[in-house]
Amino acid sequence: MSKVFFRSAADIGPTNTQVDQIKELFRKITVIDEGDLVAIKVHPGEYGNTTYVRPVIVRTVVDLVKEAGGIPFITDTTVLYSGKRFNGADMLWTAAVNGFTFGSMNAPFIPADGLIGDDSVKVPIGGKYIDEITVASAIAKADAMIMISHCKGHPTSGFGGAVKNLGMGCLDKEGKAKVHSPGMPEIDTDTCIGCGRCVRACPWNAIYLENGKAFVDKSVCMGELSCMGSCSFDSIMTQEDYTTETQVRLGEAALGPVKLLPEKIGYINWIFDLTPGCDCFNFSAPVFAGNVGILASMDPVAIDKASLDLINKKIEEEGCIHSIEDVWGIDPMIHLEHAAKIGAGSLGYSLEGLG
Structure with missing residues (x-):
């Protein structure tokens, strides 16, 4: 049973801002020793996105x-x-624009996997699908990490939080491709008109x-x-259940950074701007539920499970949809269950409100 600490969005006011809440929550996940090189893992948003975790x-x-x-x-x-974060130079440009x-920040921004996304450390994890994963070197070689995750929907995993940030966001391109490999597409040549947009x-x-x-x-597709x-003609297809295996791989890959930094990662989940798509989208769609608040924990699986429970409670209160699963028709518990199964964290948690 892991502890998850929570500050509600409903409590925010002039004397209790998000900044105040972060300061309070941070004390609960202190993993830093004097002189530690500390990676602060964020998603700075794709160019055109406006709902990523705010720089403040x-x-x-x-x-x-x-x-x-x-x-x-x-x-x-x-x-x-393709986009404005495909290489380290473009990522720095996008981060600065955002x-x-x-x-x-009063700290440098360092692309963790280098200039072209191949700078990494291999980590054996012994999963069902992934035996060895490649973690971006700046994360692998840090002494500690604070991971700040924007909780939102996702078209492949149903939900993006701390586990997805570990099992995808902390990997180099080779590692990401291992997770995405079930998504190899097929072309329906009957409907394809050869417009070349996909090319x-x-x-x-x-x-x-x-x-x-x-x-x-x-042989070169990354999935x-x-x-x-x-494609405007729905000519690009993938196998019907590819999201299930992708989620299993995602959960397995999450063990890589956890294994490299045992007991030295603190997690913050920021549950505001609950958009259907991830911050990789070059736009921000309208939210599917209201703001929930901020959570902190030393356990990535527990914090995500608590986040999902709180999001679903908010959805139930608002009556907009039945659960986050309805956003994409994908059960996000699949990757959380497999992250727990491989040893990245625990599904059991106790929620402790602060303030």
């Missing part, structure tokens, strides 16, 4: 890490899809045109499936 929250954590004697740096990893600069959308040159139709070279969004 991250700056507050930076200041708290320094007060505890740590040496903080802000970090994230490059991505598999407000994550040295001037605002231009794929940064891996895995899609090509032949005789006026698109085809996938699976990330952003190509599906480029």
